[in-house]
Amino acid sequence: MKLVQWVTIIVSVGILTGINYLLEENINPYVIRVVVNCGIGMILAMSLNLVNGCAGQFSLGHAGFMGVGAYTSAAITTVLALSPFFKTDMGVGCAIVIGGLAAALAGYLVGLPSLRLKGDYLAIVTLGFGEIIRIIFLNIEEVGGARGLPGIPPKANFFWVYLWVVITFVALLRLLRSSYGRAILSVRENEIAAESMGINVARYKVVAFVISSFFAGIAGGLFAHFQSFIDPNSFVFNKSVEAVIMVVIGGMGSLSGAILGGIIVTVLPELLRIFEQYRMVIFPLILIVLMLVRPMGLLGHKEIWELFRKKASS
Amino acid sequence: MILSIKNLSVNYGLIPAIRNLSMDVAPGEIVALIGANGAGKTTILRAISGLIKPAAGNVIFDGQDIAHVKPHLIVRSGMSHVPERRGIFANLTVYENLLMGAYTRKLLTGDLEEVYSLFPRLAERKKQVAGTLSGGEQQMLAISRALLSRPKLILLDEPSLGLAPQITKSIFETIQRINKSGTTVLLVEQNAQAALKVSHRGYVLEVGEITHSDSSQALLTNDAVRKAYLGEH
Secondary structure, rough: HHHHHHHHHHHHHHHHHHHHHHHHHHHHHHHHHHHHHHHHHHHHHHHHHHHHHHHHHHHHHOOHHHHHHHHHHHHHHHHHHHHEEEEEEEHHHHHHHHHHHHHHHEEEEHHHHHHOOHHHHHHOOOOOOOOHHHHHHHHHOOOOOOOOOOOOOOOHHHHHHHHHHHHHHHHHHHHEEEEEEEEHHHHHHHHHHHHHHOOOHHHHHHHHHHHHHHHHHHHHHHHHHOOEEOOHHHHOHHHHHHHHHHHHHOOOOOOOHHHHHHHHHHHHHHHHHHHHHHHHHHHHHHHHHHHOOOOOOOOOOOOOOHHHHHHOOO | EEEEEEEEEEEEEOOOEEEEEEEEOOOOOOOEEEEEEOOOHHHHHHHHHOOOOOEEEEEEEEEEEEOOOOOOHHHHOOOOEOOOOOOOOOOOEHHHHEEEHHHOOOOOHHHHHHHHHHHHHHHHOOOEEEHHOHHHHHHHHHHHHHHHOOOOEEEEEOOOOOOOHHHHHHHHHHHHHHHHHOEEEEEEEEEHHHHHHHHHHEEEEEEEEEEEEHHHHHHOOOOOHHHHHHOOO
């Protein structure tokens, strides 16, 4: 890794610690809750962006992988409770990473057969798998079944969530800037041409899907350890759609766009609370207007800094 | 022979597209495959580069039967396919497109300079998004990208498609230059006149079968071919 990126990470850890301290001291819990949910939304959107935006494969089952991460990590820190270590900050961190790996494995198992399909068919199959995963959790009594899983140690605070936002962002940015990432992009652009360049198209689709599932699992693990309670209803189809909306609003294929989408889709419904029962009428209306005005999403294929660079030069 | 096709048959579902077709390409040649719309020209190229699986027959490239090898592996054995309609990566820059061309190997200094000297326009536009190039420039990019995998044999599918006559001419001149520097070329074209002028030998394809095969010079003067493909009555 370049020095700049190390510095970025170290500086952001410092800043995050500072903000975290201030938040916990002074700000009301509602604001903290929204800000943390924003972060979880950003991770979810960035991860889905890799599949839907960069590899061009339309997946509609992201909530399922988030669920795998959430349930696996929560099971480690509560039901299994292998050692008291898993109640500490570090232990929860490890559990969340294991949750991410479990989601990646689920992504591999789901992706291998379904990525042979394209477009609408892939969307429907991933939707189906997402629901299947949820219903599996619904029927495992050990993790609470329909009653849900309470008492998860609430260790995922602002600091941990945004640390993962930074990690996800840097990891995916580096991936996309590598020849590996260019190969994933070329699959989106033209599968036949990509194949003619010597790219194993099927493999890259699965790789993108697995990496994406990993980060979705991380988002799920953070979600579980922030809410301290999860039930299968936290990972319904709606959640997948929410992730898709984040990606589409931000701009398919744009990482910074996904972050923007994550913020908008989390914060906007909160701001609209002043409209009370009309909230969920006005929110979709705003989305519709946004799509009419900018059909390519807020940033399109570009990253936010590329937009500014272009303005400066022209 | 660098490429020999023996008794190749390709079906789309139940419908046969290519029936029992045999043809050869010798090292250093430019071979043109001409024929009308729907004759099966593109299908043959796709079967050679592995994009579709043949129903029967052999495709022998450089001494190995590649009829059932996956396309991304065929590229590594030294064959490069410029697909119909160019298949450039429209949202990537020209430079990124070229990098993808060298995906199977390490890009050496000088590789890009070589391509830029073949098509100076690409050097001017290397930071531009490829989708904003003109049709001719996109064709130049597609050919350059294919060359960067250092193929022994390059398959060109309708390089003149949708191009102005002047640009078609310059593309064909470049194809000859590429050939002179040692790359064997198999060219599929509807523009029979232009293709036969630059090629050494030609095959005429009609509904999935080869009807004529001769030196390009002889095909240009062949009465039947002239009537059907060269617009003379």
